[in-house]
Amino acid sequence: MYAFKFIKEFIANPGDVGSIAPSSKQLASQVVESARVPQANVVVEFGPGTGAITEIIIPNLRPDAKFIAMEINADFVKVLRERFPSITVHEDSAANTPKYLKQLGAEHCDSIVSGLPWAFFNEGLQDALLDGAVDALRPGGMFATYTYITSYPMPSSVKFRNRLKARFSEVGVTHVIWANVPPAMVIWARK
Numbered sequence: 052m053y054a055f056k057f058i059k060e061f062i063a064n065p066g067d068v069g070s071i072a073p074s075s076k077q078l079a080s081q082v083v084e085s086a087r088v089p090q091a092n093v094v095v096e097f098g099p100g101t102g103a104i105t106e107i108i109i110p111n112l113r114p115d116a117k118f119i120a121m122e123i124n125a126d127f128v129k130v131l132r133e134r135f136p137s138i139t140v141h142e143d144s145a146a147n148t149p150k151y152l153k154q155l156g157a158e159h160c161d162s163i164v165s166g167l168p169w170a171f172f173n174e175g176l177q178d179a180l181l182d183g184a185v186d187a188l189r190p191g192g193m194f195a196t197y198t199y200i201t202s203y204p205m206p207s208s209v210k211f212r213n214r215l216k217a218r219f220s221e222v223g224v225t226h227v228i229w230a231n232v233p234p235a236m237v238i239w240a241r242k
């Protein structure tokens with residue numbers, strides 16, 4: 052049911068949605084582990100879509116952790132609020148995360164889980180979103196996103212990783228998660 056909604060939104064807004072299918076449970080679990088969600092006090096998700104990764108974040112949160120999700124697509128926001136009534140979903144760009152952390156009474160977050168389709172964004176938007184992520188994270192905080200095996204060697208993907216290296220103290224890539232369409236790797240970065 053959510054996969055159908057996802058495809059419909061991909062057809063309507065390919066540049067924002069960026070992939071034809073939601074992430075698999077295996078990919079979602081690796082992103083959550085790489086972002087160190089179970090150790091975090093404050094967690095932010097960028098671009099949850101219909102909630103494939105949100106579904107894995109929620110049971111991994113510490114009981115006292117705070118969690119917000121940033122999603123620009125109004126239809127996805129509706130789905131997320133129906134699926135996960137206990138979480139806070141902001142219908143706004145991930146670039147504005149620092150504003151919502153302040154509302155939460157938190158100066159920084161410890162963990163950012165990103166499902167944003169970086170390959171579809173121009174360099175200016177990538178910079179704005181990554182600068183927002185760095186501002187939002189505490190020193191030592193973790194950022195994790197994923198890239199498809201098909202796009203990993205492409206110059207745009209190499210440039211994206213260089214953008215991360217320019218902003219974070221450490222950047223790494225996991226093994227390939229084959230149980231995803233298409234297979235993907237998680238890219239993680241420590242502030």
Ligand SMILES: C[S@@+](CC[C@H](N)C(=O)[O-])C[C@H]1O[C@@H](n2cnc3c(N)ncnc32)[C@H](O)[C@@H]1O
Nearest residue numbers: 068073074098099100103122123124144145166
């Ligand atoms: C590839 S989908 C990922 C969905 C889900 N996280 C998953 O892994 O299946 C990308 C999502 O990012 C959202 N998005 C795109 N630009 C955004 C932005 N600037 N701020 C927040 N969400 C954004 C899209 O609406 C879409 O839901």
